[in-house]
Amino acid sequence: MVKHNVVRSRPGGRRRLLGVVLAIGLGMVSAVPAAQAETVPASPTLQRNFTSSTSDKPVARITAEMKFDCAGMSAEALTKAVEQKQCPAPGDASTDGTVTGNCGAAWIDIFDDLPGDGVARVVWGMTSYQGPMVYRSLLVSYNFTTIDMGIISGALVDSSVMFSPYYQATTTATSPRPSALALTLSGGVTLLSGSGCVILSPTAFLPIS
Numbered sequence: 001m002v003k004h005n006v007v008r009s010r011p012g013g014r015r016r017l018l019g020v021v022l023a024i025g026l027g028m029v030s031a032v033p034a035a036q037a038e039t040v041p042a043s044p045t046l047q048r049n050f051t052s053s054t055s056d057k058p059v060a061r062i063t064a065e066m067k068f069d070c071a072g073m074s075a076e077a078l079t080k081a082v083e084q085k086q087c088p089a090p091g092d093a094s095t096d097g098t099v100t101g102n103c104g105a106a107w108i109d110i111f112d113d114l115p116g117d118g119v120a121r122v123v124w125g126m127t128s129y130q131g132p133m134v135y136r137s138l139l140v141s142y143n144f145t146t147i148d149m150g151i152i153s154g155a156l157v158d159s160s161v162m163f164s165p166y167y168q169a170t171t172t173a174t175s176p177r178p179s180a181l182a183l184t185l186s187g188g189v190t191l192l193s194g195s196g197c198v199i200l201s202p203t204a205f206l207p208i209s
Contacts, residue, residue, distance in 0.1 A: 049169035054164035103197035125168030
């Protein structure tokens with residue numbers, strides 16, 4: 001009679017087998033590429049770091065004018081402005097010196113230099129018709145209109161002492177998702193004479209691809 005050897009599992013055999021199965025399963029899960037997880041594009045933004053220039057020649061193109069801020073000047077500056085026919089004398093009904101554009105020109109532009117890269121170039125600046133500007137206090141307000149996030153708003157401050165009749169700054173707008181960018185430049189400048197000028201809010205609008 002032939003005897004058959006009966007193979008019996010040891011008490012810990014099933015536990016070891018279960019451990020191997022679990023290890024294989026976990027290895028398969030961890031092998032799933034991370035790229036399968038849905039990535040959410042970053043929000044559009046206007047870069048806070050911008051480059052400034054006062055060395056270029058005044059531009060011939062004018063987007064919006066600046067005018068003397070007769071109501072916001074100090075008494076001393078207003079007296080000088082009245083003497084130079086830049087502002088009307090107190091009580092004078094004349095509008096001489098207060099017409100739009102008697103102080104300078106301001107502009108703001110958007111350039112989509114390379115369509116499809118989600119990046120645009122933003123340029124703003126001003127030219128004084130009345131001599132050097134010694135201080136600027138500008139605000140670049142922006143609105144990105146997106147399909148999935150609605151309107152994303154913000155503002156960039158550009159304020160500093162300076163000494164030039166010309167000023168221009170450049171920065172970058174990034175839009176990982178398709179959107180339209182709207183910009184408005186506001187604020188004012190102080191001239192060497194002490195007179196103040198306000199910017200008449202030029203605007204720009206462009207879809208960013």
